[in-house]
Amino acid sequence: MIEAIERAAVEAIERAVIYIPPDVKAALIKAYQEEENDVARAQLKSILDNIELAEKTMRPVCQDTGTITFYVDVGYEFPGVRYIRDSLINSVRVATQKIPLRPNSVHPFKNVNTGDNTGRYVPQIYWELVPGDSLKFTVVPKGGGSGYPTVLRMVPPGRGFDALREVVLDAVYRAGAMPCPPTIVGVGVGGGIDTAIFIAKKAATLRKIGTLNEDPELAVLEGELAKAINELGIGVMGLGGKTTVLAVHLDYSHRHPASYPVAVVFQCWASRRATAIVKPSGDFQVIQ
Ligand code: SF4
Structure with a gap:
């Protein structure tokens, strides 16, 4: 055994380390097909070529x-x-x-x-x-690059969704090109601080792109956050274009009434x- x-x-x-999972690859191909910015298209093409080369040569x-x-x-x-x-x-x-x-x-x-x-x-x-x-x-x-801009913030519990949105957008804005966008942004809300980070990392790394949040309200919020992030225009590798995030994945834990942790964890295109x-x-x- x-x-x-x-x-x-x-x-x-x-x-x-060699093969990018099918859901991530499909999201990158879609981003490439929809991109109109020449520089961003070239970057996405390089990423897709890189993925193909890794598969052919069986290298990371x-x-x-x-x-x-x-x-x-x-x-x-x-x-x-x-x-x-x-x-x-x-x-x-x-x-x-x-x-x-x-x-x-x-x-x-x-x-x-x-x-x-x-x-x-x-x-x-x-x-x-x-x-x-x-x-x-x-x-x-x-x-390591996608771990660098991780954020954990305690926000005033009374501000709920508004504060959550601010923390996420601020984290993505400050992260810029550091986590090698387009990224998957995992957001962990509530719990203790350790739970918030844990569920944010799981949401960013384990949940397949294209799967809907079980909670319909949170599914809508994920879509709104992804749209707002992509409107920041950071784009592929920070060089502009339509796609800064491939997806926003949100998870939550019940929390203490006095605390409202929000964790933001990035996963890079790889x-x-x-x-x-x-x-x-x-x-x-x-x-x-
Ligand atoms: S693609 Fe990901 S793993 Fe590779 S350098 Fe960028 S952040 Fe690091």
């Missing part, structure tokens, strides 16, 4: 292969639960050598790179216990993810 989990994880990391789609996050759903009955953590961490070491990945795990005070993309709290692993006997995990390699499903037999499949 150790081997099966590790092989599934290495394959998922490999797929994630971006030089920044990110830091790895695993979102793990482990079935109550899955055999070998005790091996999952170590297998996932080891898979990152193996993938770093095999693919290879850029070593991106640096000690914050000593500035020493571990060289294998692991370290204290790296890779990040988030766990959910679910019914069933399978193991499912999604690997998200997240680039929005990478792949999911592995491991059966009790050790058979696995990797999907995007």
